[in-house]
Amino acid sequence: MIHLSRAVAAAGAGGASIGLIAAGLDSVPGGGAEILVDRVRKLLHCYGKATADEWLDVMRHAHRAGLRTTATMMCGTVETDEERLEHLLRLRALQDETGGFTAFITWSYQPRSHRARRQRGDRASTTSARSRSRASCSTTSTTCRRRG
Secondary structure, eight states: OHHHHHHTTTTHHHHHHHHHHHTTOOEEOOTTOSOSOHHHHHHTTOTTSOOHHHHHHHHHHHHHTTOEEEEEEEESSSOOHHHHHHHHHHHHHHHHHHOOEEEEEEEEOOHHHHHHHHHHTOSOOSOOGGGOOOEEEOTTSSOEEEOO
């Protein structure tokens, strides 16, 4: 949705949402959020992805147009506990405003998957080896915590 909205910039995110609904779309996956803090997004090299504010604005327009979305959080890279909390608070504020999120999914950064893609020559991952930290995330709750 974010990339599509950029492609149809003349229509903007709201116009793109209306066009997609007319074509039969009724929900949008909320991937691409990573951590909704631009310091982290910059360190993760999220080039070509929306800024935190852009991501939230696309979700806001989708919700206002009647689409339901999900929201994600990837933890275990370079973010601080405070930045994880900021991510959650920004999502909560948008949910309070629009009521449009149907699910929240946390997931932990998977360094082995990152290495495998690099070895196969797949598109470069968003995180460098230097920025990895050991972390665990529970996919059944919003709690993330660093280990050791």
